[in-house]
Amino acid sequence: MVARVLKAVGERRSIDLKLSTHSMRKIRDWTMHNAGKPIELICMALNHSSPAVTMRYLGITQEEVHALADEFCLGYLGRVATGDRFTHGYPALLPHCFIKISTRKTWGYPSL
Incomplete structure (x- = not known):
């Protein structure tokens, strides 16, 4: 019907x-x-x-998921590297960034 x-x-x-x-x-x-x-x-x-x-x-691909995660991780790390010590929203990004960093390099959490 x-x-x-x-x-x-x-x-x-x-x-x-x-x-x-x-x-x-x-x-x-x-x-x-x-x-x-x-x-x-x-x-x-x-x-x-x-x-x-x-x-x-x-139709969400794994590549799209990784690209999104990288976009937010790189944004977070860029802010840390440039000295922008923001606090809004970073706890949600930090665990994934740590995983991404630790799988690519031998870094740990960035110091704030």
């Missing part, structure tokens, strides 16, 4: 897309993701077995 209604709406509006219940579900899921909702909550809403499954479903 829903699929027929979606098809009729698409035809009436001259939308050259195949609208389906699945495409509507995926649009909703992408909307949640783009709104910044945690992947774990989206995973539960979709009844996926793990956040990794949800990431695959949404």
